[in-house]
Amino acid sequence: xxxxxxxxxxDRPGALGAVASALGHAGADIxxxxxxxxxxxxxxxxxxxxxxxxxxxxxxxxxxxxVPGVRVESIRSYAGVIDPFRELELLEKxxxxxxxxxxxxxxxxxxxxxxxWALVLxxxxxxxxxxxxxxxxxxxxxxxxxxxxxxxxxxxxPLDADQAWAPAEWASLDTELAVxxxxxxxxxxxxxxxxxxASEIIxxxxxxxxxxxxxxPHPA
Numbered sequence: 001x002x003x004x005x006x007x008x009x010x011d012r013p014g015a016l017g018a019v020a021s022a023l024g025h026a027g028a029d030i031x032x033x034x035x036x037x038x039x040x041x042x043x044x045x046x047x048x049x050x051x052x053x054x055x056x057x058x059x060x061x062x063x064x065x066x067v068p069g070v071r072v073e074s075i076r077s078y079a080g081v082i083d084p085f086r087e088l089e090l091l092e093k094x095x096x097x098x099x100x101x102x103x104x105x106x107x108x109x110x111x112x113x114x115x116x117w118a119l120v121l122x123x124x125x126x127x128x129x130x131x132x133x134x135x136x137x138x139x140x141x142x143x144x145x146x147x148x149x150x151x152x153x154x155x156x157x158p159l160d161a162d163q164a165w166a167p168a169e170w171a172s173l174d175t176e177l178a179v180x181x182x183x184x185x186x187x188x189x190x191x192x193x194x195x196x197x198a199s200e201i202i203x204x205x206x207x208x209x210x211x212x213x214x215x216x217p218h219p220a
Contacts, residue, residue, distance in 0.1 A: 102135030
């Protein structure tokens with residue numbers, strides 16, 4: 001079974017190798033690595049790890065944390081490896097997707113950011129009224145409108161799922177939310193138990209700003 005582990009480790013040569021060695025001794029193999037953020041002498045990495053049958057996930061947490069200076073921030077089951085699908089490929093696909101582009105963007109964002117789902121929202125017609133869902137990723141909640149007391153989506157930011165506007169199941173599933181502007185729209189992204197870092201919000205915001213010119217090339 002595969003797991004996605006987010007680790008914070010010292011940004012020095014050999015640190016990741018030491019984590020890989022510790023995980024190997026615990027019966028786990030690293031399938032792929034994504035460097036999410038580097039700052040102040042430390043790095044945040046997402047590791048997709050395959051655990052040998054009969055081993056407990058907690059053993060991977062203990063193994064990684066046994067390396068000096070390493071902290072395991074989160075762990076969750078994960079299907080497959082970190083997808084090499086990148087922003088440029090997504091933008092190229094959007095350019096030829098026509099009316100399906102918003103849905104293509106929602107699915108692409110999920111792949112890029114290892115999210116559970118994404119919704120493309122149209123701005124409320126009247127301040128305080130719900131936003132309309134105009135596109136969703138394949139695994140997104142089946143809702144047509146969403147209360148958005150937090151509108152506008154500027155600045156791009158994380159949102160708290162444990163608020164009255166959000167469906168109760170989002171908080172119960174430990175969903176971490178992020179919203180970014182998408183031209184006159186917004187994209188809301190949810191992923192389970194994986195905190196949004198500032199660098200990820202910036203990356204998502206930059207992607208959305210470019211995607212907006214494809215979705216709406218002649219804004220009013």
